[in-house]
Amino acid sequence: MSDVHITPSGDGWAIEVDGDERETFDTQDQAIERGRAVAEEEQGELVVHGQGGEIREKSSHGNDPRDVPG
Secondary structure (H helix, E strand, C coil), X not given: CCCEEEEXXXXXXXXXXXXXXXXXXXXXXXXXXXXXXXXXXXXXXXXXXXXXXXXXXEEECCCCCCCCCX
16 A cells, blocks of 8 residues: 655656655646556555646545545
8 A cells, every 4th residue: 555646847747656756747637647546556645746846636536444434
């Protein structure tokens, strides 16, 4: 289980898993689409960062406790 981060990288966006840059994309939307698939494979959390590096959004893929209401 690893968290997948979408981060700014030069003029584009990168997918990072365990601190290692795996792939780069021209747009954030492309990186998010691929990152979501990687997060599902890794059973981890997708963490989307903004242009300034701040966390914009998080979503869990396969690691939600079943007894949480809502």
